[in-house]
Amino acid sequence: MFEFFNQPEVIKIVVTVGSMTLFFVGLFGLLTQKHLIKIFMSVAIMETALFLLFIGLIYKQSALAPILTDNQQGFINMNDPVPQAMILTAIVIGMAVLALGVSFAIEYYKLTGKTDIDEITSLRN
Amino acid sequence: MNLKRDISTSTFSGFALSASLIITFLNVLLNNIPVDIKRVGDELLKLNGSEGVANAVTTVVVYFRGFDTLGEIAVLFIASLGIGLMLDSNIRCNLKAESNFMLKTASQLLFPIIILFGIYVMVYGHLSPGGGFQGGVIIASGVLLLLISHKEFEVPHSVITLIETFAGISYVLIGLIGLVVLDKFLGNFLPNNISDMGLLLSGGIIPIIYIIVGIKVGSEMSMITQNLIKRSDDV
Numbered sequence: 001m002f003e004f005f006n007q008p009e010v011i012k013i014v015v016t017v018g019s020m021t022l023f024f025v026g027l028f029g030l031l032t033q034k035h036l037i038k039i040f041m042s043v044a045i046m047e048t049a050l051f052l053l054f055i056g057l058i059y060k061q062s063a064l065a066p067i068l069t070d071n072q073q074g075f076i077n078m079n080d081p082v083p084q085a086m087i088l089t090a091i092v093i094g095m096a097v098l099a100l101g102v103s104f105a106i107e108y109y110k111l112t113g114k115t116d117i118d119e120i121t122s123l124r125n
Numbered sequence: 126m127n128l129k130r131d132i133s134t135s136t137f138s139g140f141a142l143s144a145s146l147i148i149t150f151l152n153v154l155l156n157n158i159p160v161d162i163k164r165v166g167d168e169l170l171k172l173n174g175s176e177g178v179a180n181a182v183t184t185v186v187v188y189f190r191g192f193d194t195l196g197e198i199a200v201l202f203i204a205s206l207g208i209g210l211m212l213d214s215n216i217r218c219n220l221k222a223e224s225n226f227m228l229k230t231a232s233q234l235l236f237p238i239i240i241l242f243g244i245y246v247m248v249y250g251h252l253s254p255g256g257g258f259q260g261g262v263i264i265a266s267g268v269l270l271l272l273i274s275h276k277e278f279e280v281p282h283s284v285i286t287l288i289e290t291f292a293g294i295s296y297v298l299i300g301l302i303g304l305v306v307l308d309k310f311l312g313n314f315l316p317n318n319i320s321d322m323g324l325l326l327s328g329g330i331i332p333i334i335y336i337i338v339g340i341k342v343g344s345e346m347s348m349i350t351q352n353l354i355k356r357s358d359d360v
Contacts, residue, residue, distance in 0.1 A: 017155075020147055020150055020154070024146075027146065028140060028143045031143060032135055032136050065254075066170065066180070066181035067181065067182075067252075067253065067254065068181075068323070074174060075170040075171065075173050075181060076170075078170055079166075080164050081166055081173075081185045082164070082165055082185055084185075085185040085186040085190065088186060088258055088259075089186065089193075089194065089197045091258075092197070092201065092258045092262065092342060093200055093204075096200070096204035096205065096345075097200075099204065099208055100204045100207050100211075103211040106212065107211045
């Protein structure tokens, strides 16, 4: 029954549609939510969708993880290491930037007591 | 009874805008699914054997894209600096709730194991899955456990500053030594024989740089965690 999902084309379509759906959930939250922390959460969800897309698109069922072990002869028939390396650093950087944004939100709340973006009008006049 | 539910204009327009964007993205992505194309990664995998490191992802992060990793460490440092500037205050306290006996005992038991596992992941980053970024984050999670279980615990700021400065300077210094010796920034000037592949001491500067990255990420993440979890009394 599940052999159908093991075809490379089907895996890629499932990964693309799934991660783009997750991206859509984050984008919807980013556009409609008013609370600052919820907006940062939506950005984090969109980030996660992109990580899943990058890692899922390079996945080949026949290929191995790009690490040489005892019973392999050289770096052949391996998955692409470049997206993995890029996503590895992107996760850490994304977390740090998210923490920076949250700290801005916390400090703004401490100063003014507001978290709703509609009420943030200090720079308007 | 009113069966018509109110849908606000912003919700509807947000839904419509993101749905149209998603349909466009999906259209582009599904029409261009990569199947057996020639990639940069294949060439890098071929080059990978020359550096004597078993983990290809580590070689890409630290050696082929080593300069980018230096920039990413700088981004992490700037984020940590910004959080320290924003949330730093003199009046500090931990979480207001008192942690219970079980959490305290379990944290004393688990903290050394978490730190040891973080160091293992860091040191064996060139042989097995793992590396500096992951090991650093594991160490920061151990610090988070101590912060939520012991109210009086505080990460020593001066020590963290020293460690962080040491790690950042030695990354740049190793790169500059490579520039002097091999005419290439971050050149691999230490012995990196292919026959040593799989040993702990293999790969030249690559494991050393990944350990440095791990020290820097661990200390910065610990400071970020402490700055976010500690707060002044008035909020």
